[in-house]
Amino acid sequence: MSDSGRGKERLVADRRYPKKATPAKPKPKAATVAKKTAPKPAPRRKGPPPRRSRNPIVALFMGTFGFFFGLIWRIVWRVSAVAAIVLGLAVAYTYTTVPPLDHLLDGRAKGSVTLHDRDGKVFAWRGDQFGGTVTADSVSPYLRDAVVATEDRRFFMHPGVDPIGIASAIRINLSEGRGPLQGHGGSTITQQTAKLLCVGVEFDATKWKNEAEYVSECRQGSLARKANEALYAMAMELKFTKNDILSIYLNRAYLGGGAYGAEAAAQRYFSKPASALNPAESAMIAGLLTAPSSLAPTSNIERSRNRAATVVGLMKDQGYLTAAQAQDALAHPAVLSDAAEARAGGYFADWVMDTIPDFASVESRQDVEIRTTLDQRIQRAAEDAMNAIFNEKVSEGSTAQAAIVIMSADGAVRAMVGGRKTGVSGVFNRATQAKRQTGSAFKPFIYATALELGYGPYDTVVDEPFCMNVVGSGQWCPQNYTKSYKGRVTLTEALAHSLNIPAVKISELVGRDKVKQVADQFGIGSDIDNTPAMALGTSEASLLEMTGAYAGILNGGSSVRPFGLVELRIKGDADAMIGAGGGIGERVINETAAKELIFMMHDVIEEGTGRRARLEGREAAGKTGTTQAARDAWFVGFTSDYVAGVWMGNDDNTPLKGVTGGGLPADIWREVMVRVNEGIEPRPLPMIVPQRPAPQVAPQQQQPQQQAPQEERDPVGNFVNNLLRDILGGN
Incomplete structure (x- = not known):
């Protein structure tokens, strides 16, 4: 057989070293073999990508910035840490100084006073x-x-x-x-x-x-x-x-x-x-x-x-x-x-605050409650009456001020207005702080002295031109406001028509020292001039004093100490620390004299200078007062239930224009009393109406020897005139 069809074997060198034996591997499946034979993708690079080349200037800048930023950061966090530690220590120390919670709730440095009216309602607050x-x-x-x-x-x-x-x-x-x-x-x-x-x-x-x-x-x-x-x-x-x-x-x-x-x-x-x-x-x-x-x-x-x-x-x-x-x-x-x-009774509340003792004032840390005599109905009546008269009868732009005080016969103050601006506090209070001449509003104390000494409302005195020598001052000749004279007048007529000459004569007759004593005991605490001009109201008094003195006449002749505080207690205590701070005091004149004087002052409103204060269907008595050049105008009077005093004047003591005590003050008084007595059954004044002397019959011509001489018919009046003429040097 021929071997030409078979390939020749490759020529390889012999292995120098024998191949190690390896275990046989399983034969891969067809798919696996195919996968292995496929081209493999490039392996993925791990880690950062390769740096690109950087501009050297940028690199320098970034490096410098990074260095300083890092430096600053290291400093800042270290400083912050130290600051945090210091702050924490400071807060911790402060923590130890913070008092307990109960100690921090009431931080007032002063106490408070809450004032209640006569009915127990709160009307004012003072202090913190x-x-x-x-x-x-x-x-x-x-x-x-x-x-x-x-x-x-x-x-x-x-x-x-x-x-x-x-x-x-x-x-x-x-x-x-x-x-x-x-x-x-x-x-x-x-x-x-x-x-x-x-x-x-x-x-x-x-x-x-x-x-x-x-x-x-x-x-x-x-x-x-x-x-x-x-x-x-x-x-x-x-x-x-x-x-x-x-x-x-x-x-x-x-x-x-x-x-x-x-x-x-x-x-x-x-x-x-x-x-x-x-x-x-x-x-x-x-x-x-x-x-x-x-x-x-x-x-x-x-x-x-x-x-x-x-x-x-x-x-x-x-x-x-x-x-x-x-x-x-x-x-x-x-x-x-x-x-x-x-916002009632701001002036009243200020006055009451001035009367409380220091241990109960806002200067102490005690919270005090006071029950007062204020009657908010009467307070509103007083404010409304004054505003009504000023809006209706006082010319716009007038700077005249007014003040009102209303009290009971026992001296309990029911309302007080210290100026034309109402609803205020902490301002000048003309009812209590202003001392002004009283004018003829002083005359009732002269006649009170005379009545106390036994003279009667129908005794007479001659109103005539009159002069007297004043030691150290020479001759002094007072005049009536009207500069006219009425001749022989009764004491009642002299007071009703505010005649100056009779007032001076009676004052000198009964003795200035006695008049001064009576006025002082009735509550006129200011010094009273010891001169004949005292009878004309030249001495100064506050409206509160005058109103309190007239309250003494109304209550039957006993002195009065005006008061607004009924009782004071520490908040939360059941028992009061202080009781009423005023009221009726000792008798000044006998009750008969007081009742006769009320009759004479009643005639002031019915027949005299105070006719504009007459109240329909209600008996009232009072007295007007106007000082020299009309710098002050007064009307102070009473009904059977309340006594009210009104004063008008300018703060700078300049004269008022066309204002007398029988004018705008009497109008304000009437408006006040109409409102105050609203709803109160009228009661007669506690006065004695003396029996008028029998009218003198014209003497018969056939019996001239039976005509009594003038001195016998009017012994009091003639004694006053003869005494002043002959002893005091009058003409």
């Missing part, structure tokens, strides 16, 4: 009112929410300081053209509380001149002060709960009208506890936190309501009120209580 401790849980939830919504919407989220709020405040300040720290401060409620606490620094009389200086320093807005407040705020956040901090704030914040704290404000403006406030009332109180004095509803109710509407909007936006609740609060804004609305 504090209605009592409240908590965030005990007040109305609307009030709590309103305060948070208005003052610090993130209150329950921040640690005492709110960086977001600070940044927002800075942005607003810059957008409004102010410095970053001028205007909005971004303070949290906790920071505001720290400020109210004066960051734990209490008043020290050796360090500050007074509490006002202390408070001023506590309220300063320097950066150092704000930093201190922030530190104290964070310490408080560690020591107290959020509700505790809010409770301190609700108790310490000043809310206008002398009210410190939510309870005092609720009582002051709405006569209800803080737990009973509705949304509108809560919004109004919360709105006061921005500017308590100017926004107080007792100062400007409309401005306060506008601010409350803004608060209602904030509460709605933050989910504290539903849309329906917000709409209702806007449709029915808060209304002041009757006591807050009336």
